[in-house]
Amino acid sequence: IQLSALFHVRLVTIADNTELTDFVARLTSRSSLIIAVYGSRKSVGCQCGDHEELIDLIEAHDSQGARAWMERHLEEIEASLNFGGEESSAPDFKKIFAELSSRQQSPWR
Numbered sequence: 001i002q003l004s005a006l007f008h009v010r011l012v013t014i015a016d017n018t019e020l021t022d023f024v025a026r027l028t029s030r031s032s033l034i035i036a037v038y039g040s041r042k043s044v045g046c047q048c049g050d051h052e053e054l055i056d057l058i059e060a061h062d063s064q065g066a067r068a069w070m071e072r073h074l075e076e077i078e079a080s081l082n083f084g085g086e087e088s089s090a091p092d093f094k095k096i097f098a099e100l101s102s103r104q105q106s107p108w109r
Contacts, residue, residue: 001032001035002032004028004032005028005029005031008024008028009021009025009028012024035077036096037096038081050073054066054069054070057069
């Protein structure tokens with residue numbers, strides 16, 4: 001999940017727009033938390049090889065293809081999340097944040 005988030009942040013740096021990069025960094029941070037809490041081991045966000053296809057579309061200057069790819073990609077991630085879990089099994093955010101803080105500082109900060 002962290003590597004996927006880092007990929008998205010690094011990708012947007014191509015635009016050389018600090019505000020956009022900061023926005024995507026915050027967005028991927030929040031999205032990563034949602035995926036960690038509501039995803040499964042089978043659906044941790046982006047699939048292996050997904051990003052290569054996007055890079056190929058960008059290199060080919062295929063903006064329509066990249067846009068369609070991104071829409072499909074986001075829909076697949078959303079579909080992989082399970083928001084209908086048991087109410088009694090609320091995520092332990094204290095534990096999640098403790099684990100995150102024990103790891104290396106975020107590479108985009």
